[in-house]
Amino acid sequence: MARIVQKFGGTSVADADRIREVAKHVAWTRQNGDEVVVVVSAMGKTTDELVRMAEDVSSVTPGRELDMLLTAGERITMSLLCMALAELGVEAASFTGSQAGIITDTTHTKAKILEVRATRLTEALAEGVVPVVAGFQGVSTTRDITTLGRGGSDTTAVALAAALGADRCEIYTDVSGVFTADPRVVPSARRLQRISFDEMLEIASTGGRVLALRSVEFARNHHVPVHVRSSFTWEPGTWVTEEDPSMEQPIVSAVTSDVSEAKVTITAVPDRPGVAATVFRALAERAVNIDMVVQNTSWEGLTDISFTVPRAELVAAREVTESLSAEIGAREVLVDEGIAQVSIVGAGMKTHPGVTAMMFETLAKAGINIEMISTSPIRISCVVRAEAVDKAVRALHDAFGLGG
Amino acid sequence: MARIVQKFGGTSVADADRIREVAKHVAWTRQNGDEVVVVVSAMGKTTDELVRMAEDVSSVTPGRELDMLLTAGERITMSLLCMALAELGVEAASFTGSQAGIITDTTHTKAKILEVRATRLTEALAEGVVPVVAGFQGVSTTRDITTLGRGGSDTTAVALAAALGADRCEIYTDVSGVFTADPRVVPSARRLQRISFDEMLEIASTGGRVLALRSVEFARNHHVPVHVRSSFTWEPGTWVTEEDPSMEQPIVSAVTSDVSEAKVTITAVPDRPGVAATVFRALAERAVNIDMVVQNTSWEGLTDISFTVPRAELVAAREVTESLSAEIGAREVLVDEGIAQVSIVGAGMKTHPGVTAMMFETLAKAGINIEMISTSPIRISCVVRAEAVDKAVRALHDAFGLGG
Numbered sequence: 001m002a003r004i005v006q007k008f009g010g011t012s013v014a015d016a017d018r019i020r021e022v023a024k025h026v027a028w029t030r031q032n033g034d035e036v037v038v039v040v041s042a043m044g045k046t047t048d049e050l051v052r053m054a055e056d057v058s059s060v061t062p063g064r065e066l067d068m069l070l071t072a073g074e075r076i077t078m079s080l081l082c083m084a085l086a087e088l089g090v091e092a093a094s095f096t097g098s099q100a101g102i103i104t105d106t107t108h109t110k111a112k113i114l115e116v117r118a119t120r121l122t123e124a125l126a127e128g129v130v131p132v133v134a135g136f137q138g139v140s141t142t143r144d145i146t147t148l149g150r151g152g153s154d155t156t157a158v159a160l161a162a163a164l165g166a167d168r169c170e171i172y173t174d175v176s177g178v179f180t181a182d183p184r185v186v187p188s189a190r191r192l193q194r195i196s197f198d199e200m201l202e203i204a205s206t207g208g209r210v211l212a213l214r215s216v217e218f219a220r221n222h223h224v225p226v227h228v229r230s231s232f233t234w235e236p237g238t239w240v241t242e243e244d245p246s247m248e249q250p251i252v253s254a255v256t257s258d259v260s261e262a263k264v265t266i267t268a269v270p271d272r273p274g275v276a277a278t279v280f281r282a283l284a285e286r287a288v289n290i291d292m293v294v295q296n297t298s299w300e301g302l303t304d305i306s307f308t309v310p311r312a313e314l315v316a317a318r319e320v321t322e323s324l325s326a327e328i329g330a331r332e333v334l335v336d337e338g339i340a341q342v343s344i345v346g347a348g349m350k351t352h353p354g355v356t357a358m359m360f361e362t363l364a365k366a367g368i369n370i371e372m373i374s375t376s377p378i379r380i381s382c383v384v385r386a387e388a389v390d391k392a393v394r395a396l397h398d399a400f401g402l403g404g
Numbered sequence: 405m406a407r408i409v410q411k412f413g414g415t416s417v418a419d420a421d422r423i424r425e426v427a428k429h430v431a432w433t434r435q436n437g438d439e440v441v442v443v444v445s446a447m448g449k450t451t452d453e454l455v456r457m458a459e460d461v462s463s464v465t466p467g468r469e470l471d472m473l474l475t476a477g478e479r480i481t482m483s484l485l486c487m488a489l490a491e492l493g494v495e496a497a498s499f500t501g502s503q504a505g506i507i508t509d510t511t512h513t514k515a516k517i518l519e520v521r522a523t524r525l526t527e528a529l530a531e532g533v534v535p536v537v538a539g540f541q542g543v544s545t546t547r548d549i550t551t552l553g554r555g556g557s558d559t560t561a562v563a564l565a566a567a568l569g570a571d572r573c574e575i576y577t578d579v580s581g582v583f584t585a586d587p588r589v590v591p592s593a594r595r596l597q598r599i600s601f602d603e604m605l606e607i608a609s610t611g612g613r614v615l616a617l618r619s620v621e622f623a624r625n626h627h628v629p630v631h632v633r634s635s636f637t638w639e640p641g642t643w644v645t646e647e648d649p650s651m652e653q654p655i656v657s658a659v660t661s662d663v664s665e666a667k668v669t670i671t672a673v674p675d676r677p678g679v680a681a682t683v684f685r686a687l688a689e690r691a692v693n694i695d696m697v698v699q700n701t702s703w704e705g706l707t708d709i710s711f712t713v714p715r716a717e718l719v720a721a722r723e724v725t726e727s728l729s730a731e732i733g734a735r736e737v738l739v740d741e742g743i744a745q746v747s748i749v750g751a752g753m754k755t756h757p758g759v760t761a762m763m764f765e766t767l768a769k770a771g772i773n774i775e776m777i778s779t780s781p782i783r784i785s786c787v788v789r790a791e792a793v794d795k796a797v798r799a800l801h802d803a804f805g806l807g808g
Contacts, residue, residue: 058487069483079473083462
């Protein structure tokens with residue numbers, strides 16, 4: 001008998017039919033003799049609708065109240081799913097984040113889980129009841145309702161799997177796993193059977209949208225095997241697990257792309273110690289997330305500093321850099337919204353030299369100019385023109401032989 | 405400085421505009437220097453929509469899960485209202501039934517309040533924060549979410565007013581108070597300025613829909629003055645308070661009617677001790693609520709027993725009586741769905757003989773036959789044909805001089 005956490009995202013529970021389908025699958029898993037804990041997101045576009053209601057009512061949306069509002073979403077899904085399970089003769093009970101013991105800090109709208117006190121869930125399991133838990137939500141140390149921010153339901157599922165000593169965490173979504181590239185861009189993209197936590201982290205942080213970064217970090221830190229799969233086909237998907245040292249790793253596992261960033265360049269900055277520190281300290285204070293940073297070689301004592309930021313934080317980034325421009329003696333601040341990032345990710349890269357060269361050659365052969373470069377031991381990312389990014393993904397997918 | 409509980413029903417918070425209107429009124433009350441605790445219902449038809457979703461998903465709707473589902477409704481209203489208050493510069497914080505300390509028994513979908521532990525609300529008030537509380541909901545002694553059933557939000561408001569020692573409880577609704585009769589039936593009906601708890605109880609139990617019976621009982625038992633008024637006109641409404649013994653009471657305060665019941669008659673029952681007991685014990689065991697009961701004079705050792713029940717419980721009542729029919733030796737069971745009840749209510753009745761006679765004369769003069777009669781010290785109710793009930797209400801309203 002295995003203990004399994006099954007998480008169903010918004011599209012998986014979008015309407016009454018989908019909820020009944022999910023109930024059937026949960027019932028079937030239990031009939032196989034396994035223990036199941038279910039985690040659900042809000043139905044379909046519910047969260048977006050609730051946000052729109054808030055914006056209709058008020059121009060101010062305090063975090064505490066926004067969290068109270070949004071947590072209505074999972075509440076609806078989980079109670080409906082319990083009813084559908086009851087109809088199938090499966091005894092189930094819904095639990096809010098608070099009832100499930102998801103204790104968080106007090107940062108509303110993006111709280112961090114501090115502790116999981118899953119007593120009520122283990123009691124339910126002991127009584128043969130299927131606990132259905134609200135994803136995305138918790139209760140703070142000051143007893144207020146919190147939400148976990150983006151990808152919060154995945155994080156709830158992995159955190160519960162860790163706390164309950166589950167054998168695995170199944171993340172059901174509307175795609176059938178993790179692919180070598182986005183199949184909408186690369187028709188020959190293949191589903192990966194298995195990928196390591198480290199590779200999945202790099203994929204999630206460079207534009208792969210299947211799993212939220214935080215949940216992968218949590219799974220890696222707590223050694224929770226994650227199975228990403230489809231609730232529409234129910235076929236086996238992709239396992240995200242520890243790296244298996246006995247097996248040879250693929251040099252490149254996946255090609256990803258990200259068009260959500262913009263580039264800021266501060267030109268002709270005097271090249272002296274402390275200038276970069278001043279700029280990035282000021283950006284950090286405005287909570288601007290910096291991704292890549294490049295500084296050119298100095299020429300006549302002047303240099304250019306370029307960095308990429310999420311487009312949503314571009315206004316803040318521009319304000320900070322422009323207001324510092326005079327102080328640091330820079331010429332001007334240039335903003336470029338026409339960029340995109342293409343990355344290759346693979347655990348085998350660590351032991352295979354020449355991958356970087358091959359990536360650059362491939363992009364060159366395709367006539368694509370590289371504007372910025374950043375690397376990790378298992379990833380290489382290049383900034384290119386946004387309009388060239390799909391071509392870049394296809395060329396790299398092809399060059400590294402990832403096709404089906 | 406007064407401490408006021410303000411409760412806003414579903415129509416009062418039906419959309420973004422209404423919620424902003426309510427926020428303005430709460431802000432204005434605070435500016436007058438009063439302390440406010442707000443209680444809200446679910447927006448407009450939200451509760452009905454959630455029930456429909458449940459029925460779409462499953463033919464079984466366990467009470468625990470139905471309660472979890474329905475409590476999403478007030479959660480949405482209260483967080484939106486807090487946002488609207490924030491925009492007006494009023495610091496507010498929402499509290500679920502559980503957070504507000506509404507402790508109930510474990511009877512899902514119609515829980516009873518056992519205790520109010522309003523610590524978090526008094527803390528909020530001490531900090532100058534306006535608590536906005538979810539009506540209709542609580543948490544059971546076994547830490548499950550419960551709802552209070554029909555009129556639950558009114559009950560929450562009155563219970564909080566009692567627990568917080570509030571000076572008054574204002575119930576905002578879509579009518580401007582308690583009227584001498586339903587203005588849709590009697591155009592000359594007047595709004596009452598003041599009415600006693602006992603009269604209000606009789607009105608609520610004989611078809612007046614302004615206040616739920618339970619909340620009036622609670623207000624009477626805890627001596628909470630209730631002010632029923634409109635959130636659309638904001639004009640002063642009707643005060644429901646203790647009877648003022650120094651003032652002469654009106655003989656008749658209001659005429660009410662109720663078309664929600666049906667009549668069951670068991671004919672030719674042997675008139676011996678224990679027969680009625682057998683019937684009504686069996687009905688009680690099926691949780692059928694009996695309103696009026698009439699037993700005819702015995703004729704040749706046989707009698708007829710008639711009683712009225714809510715139409716929703718008619719199927720159960722019929723099953724019970726038909727299955728007992730043979731055992732008690734009755735001839736047959738007759739069901740009449742064509743009845744209605746008309747009542748006059750007035751505290752002055754206690755000291756004025758002749759009111760009953762005047763009621764009967766009035767109905768006779770209008771050509772309306774009386775089928776059953778039931779009285780309390782301050783109420784007389786008659787069962788009449790359903791099609792005659794509006795005419796009966798108008799005739800009585802006129803005869804007792806209640807017109808404006």
